[in-house]
Amino acid sequence: MNEKIIEDIEYTVKSCLPALSAETQGVNEMLIYSLESGGKRVRPLLCLMFCRAAGGKAENALYFAAAVEYIHAYSLIHDDLPCMDNDDFRRGRLSSHKKFGEANALLAGDALLTHAFHILALAQESAEVTASQCLSAVKELSALAGASGMVGGQYIDLMYENKEASPEVLFTMDSLKTGALIEAACVLGCIAASAGSEKINAARDFARNLGLAFQITDDILEYNDENNSDILNGKSTYVSVFGIEKASSLAADFTKKAVDSLSAFQNADELRDFALGLLKRKK
Amino acid sequence: MNEKIIEDIEYTVKSCLPALSAETQGVNEMLIYSLESGGKRVRPLLCLMFCRAAGGKAENALYFAAAVEYIHAYSLIHDDLPCMDNDDFRRGRLSSHKKFGEANALLAGDALLTHAFHILALAQESAEVTASQCLSAVKELSALAGASGMVGGQYIDLMYENKEASPEVLFTMDSLKTGALIEAACVLGCIAASAGSEKINAARDFARNLGLAFQITDDILEYNDENNSDILNGKSTYVSVFGIEKASSLAADFTKKAVDSLSAFQNADELRDFALGLLKRKK
Numbered sequence: 306m307n308e309k310i311i312e313d314i315e316y317t318v319k320s321c322l323p324a325l326s327a328e329t330q331g332v333n334e335m336l337i338y339s340l341e342s343g344g345k346r347v348r349p350l351l352c353l354m355f356c357r358a359a360g361g362k363a364e365n366a367l368y369f370a371a372a373v374e375y376i377h378a379y380s381l382i383h384d385d386l387p388c389m390d391n392d393d394f395r396r397g398r399l400s401s402h403k404k405f406g407e408a409n410a411l412l413a414g415d416a417l418l419t420h421a422f423h424i425l426a427l428a429q430e431s432a433e434v435t436a437s438q439c440l441s442a443v444k445e446l447s448a449l450a451g452a453s454g455m456v457g458g459q460y461i462d463l464m465y466e467n468k469e470a471s472p473e474v475l476f477t478m479d480s481l482k483t484g485a486l487i488e489a490a491c492v493l494g495c496i497a498a499s500a501g502s503e504k505i506n507a508a509r510d511f512a513r514n515l516g517l518a519f520q521i522t523d524d525i526l527e528y529n530d531e532n533n534s535d536i537l538n539g540k541s542t543y544v545s546v547f548g549i550e551k552a553s554s555l556a557a558d559f560t561k562k563a564v565d566s567l568s569a570f571q572n573a574d575e576l577r578d579f580a581l582g583l584l585k586r587k588k
Numbered sequence: 589m590n591e592k593i594i595e596d597i598e599y600t601v602k603s604c605l606p607a608l609s610a611e612t613q614g615v616n617e618m619l620i621y622s623l624e625s626g627g628k629r630v631r632p633l634l635c636l637m638f639c640r641a642a643g644g645k646a647e648n649a650l651y652f653a654a655a656v657e658y659i660h661a662y663s664l665i666h667d668d669l670p671c672m673d674n675d676d677f678r679r680g681r682l683s684s685h686k687k688f689g690e691a692n693a694l695l696a697g698d699a700l701l702t703h704a705f706h707i708l709a710l711a712q713e714s715a716e717v718t719a720s721q722c723l724s725a726v727k728e729l730s731a732l733a734g735a736s737g738m739v740g741g742q743y744i745d746l747m748y749e750n751k752e753a754s755p756e757v758l759f760t761m762d763s764l765k766t767g768a769l770i771e772a773a774c775v776l777g778c779i780a781a782s783a784g785s786e787k788i789n790a791a792r793d794f795a796r797n798l799g800l801a802f803q804i805t806d807d808i809l810e811y812n813d814e815n816n817s818d819i820l821n822g823k824s825t826y827v828s829v830f831g832i833e834k835a836s837s838l839a840a841d842f843t844k845k846a847v848d849s850l851s852a853f854q855n856a857d858e859l860r861d862f863a864l865g866l867l868k869r870k871k
Contacts, residue, residue, distance in 0.1 A: 323731075323734060323735045323736045324736060325735055325736055325740065326736075326740075326760075328740070328744055328757075328760055329735060329736070329740035329743055329744065329764075331743065331747075332735040332739070332740060332743050333735070336735070379698075383694060383698060386694065388689075388690035388691045388694060389691050389694065406671075407671035408671045408672050408746050409743070409746060411666060411669065411671060411672065411694075412739050412742055412743055412746070414698075415662075415666060415697075415701065415734075415739050416734050416735040416739045416740075418698065418701055418702065419701065419730050419733050419734035419735070419739065420730060420734050420735065422705045422726055422729075422730040423726075423727060423730035423731055423734060425726065426723055426724075426726045426727035426730065427727070429723060435719075436718075436719045436720040436722075436723045437719040439719075439723050439726075440709050440712060440719045440722050440723050440726070441709075443705055443706075443708065443709045443722075443723070443726050444706060444709035444710070446705075447702050447703060447705040447706035447709065448606075448706055450702050451606060451698075451699050451702035451703050451706060452606045452608055452612060452615040452616070452619070452699040452702070452703065453606045453607060453608055453609075453612070456615070456695050456698050456699045456702065457608065457609075457611070457612035457615060457699075459695055460612055460614065460615050460692070460695050461611055461612065463691050463692060463695070464614075474611075477609075477611055481612075
């Protein structure tokens with residue numbers, strides 16, 4: 306069933322690109338390069354699955370899902386920049402600043418971030434959602450992607466670049482850096498389905514726990530990948546702070562909590578399977 | 589009269605800051621530093637004046653005006669970065685990356701950009717505007733600030749960094765780089781006043797012409813400032829392309845066209861005076 310929605314996501318992500326004149330078409334080439342980088346589309350999938358679990362039609366959440374993916378794509382471009390992680394490669398391809406130059410990569414990130422909100426506004430014309438639902442999506446996404454969410458997490462990450470983070474700091478940082486955008490995806494799916502506050506709060510619980518499970522699993526996978534630079538740099542990870550066994554059991558605990566919070570939804574089988582699948586992933 | 593609205597703008601810009609936890613309060617320090625950089629608040633003033641000219645109450649446009657100013661503030665931080673203009677100073681103070689480091693400045697810009705859209709969503713609770721008006725504001729601001737607007741202009745600017753721009757390229761670049769955000773300010777003011785398409789189109793005409801007049805006047809002021817680096821770098825400006833006399837007459841022509849388009853509004857005296865004042869400014 307997910308193959309059809311993956312297709313719909315890929316189509317929507319591309320069909321949502323900004324309409325540009327000849328002089329600025331080059332910007333779209335950069336956006337496409339970034340959006341086609343072969344990610345797993347975890348966030349848009351969660352958005353569509355939450356819409357369905359809350360009793361809505363997945364197609365009504367497609368624009369919301371695409372907007373979240375644009376935010377994710379921008380965050381990867383800016384994260385890779387020399388002043389941040391200075392990564393020359395992402396998923397086996399040149400990172401955007403290596404491909405297009407640093408200034409262009411900065412602009413491509415800014416363009417993706419800005420356009421995410423345009424896509425939320427376009428949703429009103431393209432799906433059965435009201436202006437009020439779209440504006441709620443704007444409010445959630447801007448809070449969870451900005452200083453009170455993802456950007457705040459990146460700020461904490463920078464502060465602890467050269468010093469050890471306590472377990473508390475690590476949880477706060479990752480809840481914001483990774484969890485907040487996952488939360489946006491899940492909540493926007495609920496908004497597209499006109500879900501009430503009980504379901505939206507359950508979606509937040511799910512997302513926060515899944516976000517931590519996701520990040521811990523990432524750290525475990527990176528620990529098992531001997532070429533990884535973060536470990537060589539001595540950066541704090543769940544494995545360095547808790548050890549590999551405790552980190553694995555934490556990932557399982559958070560996944561269980563995430564799955565438990567799905568009881569607020571009538572039909573959440575695919576969400577449960579997806580959450581369990583993320584924990585068991587190999588890369 | 590403008591002293592009162594300048595006070596209201598200053599108050600709103602600060603009261604709109606994101607609500608942050610203790611761990612991320614440092615982000616707000618960076619946002620405040622950038623928002624307090626002593627700009628002329630041209631865009632929020634235009635937003636409020638258009639709201640009034642279209643028969644609305646200025647206070648209903650305050651959040652829209654603040655959102656435009658957040659976009660302006662982000663664009664200055666990212667423009668100053670080493671990979672862009674590499675400016676160490678802005679209005680006599682250290683630029684954000686000199687003050688806070690490059691990575692933090694990147695994040696501060698991202699935070700301002702993201703939060704601009706949050707402010708548009710908050711407007712519904714804080715002013716007499718509907719979700720539909722707020723969503724129209726999101727749609728306009730995201731189009732005019734993004735790849736089809738301001739970011740597109742910056743992209744063209746980068747392309748012509750080391751080669752001469754034709755007059756056509758110069759007009760296209762500045763219409764996007766400077767004009768688009770001015771257009772957003774004017775259009776959002778009209779939206780806050782529930783203005784119809786005739787007034788909104790007139791506001792666009794005004795903004796496009798004023799934007800060019802504004803940029804040409806900037807180039808003339810920079811030409812007269814012998815310390816300016818752009819001239820030393822041989823970058824194309826209206827003065828280098830047209831000469832100082834023709835540039836001055838172009839600025840006057842565009843200002844006249846801007847003022848003429850105000851005939852669609854009943855009471856546009858303050859807007860006319862403001863436009864004429866911008867042309868005559870000395871810095």
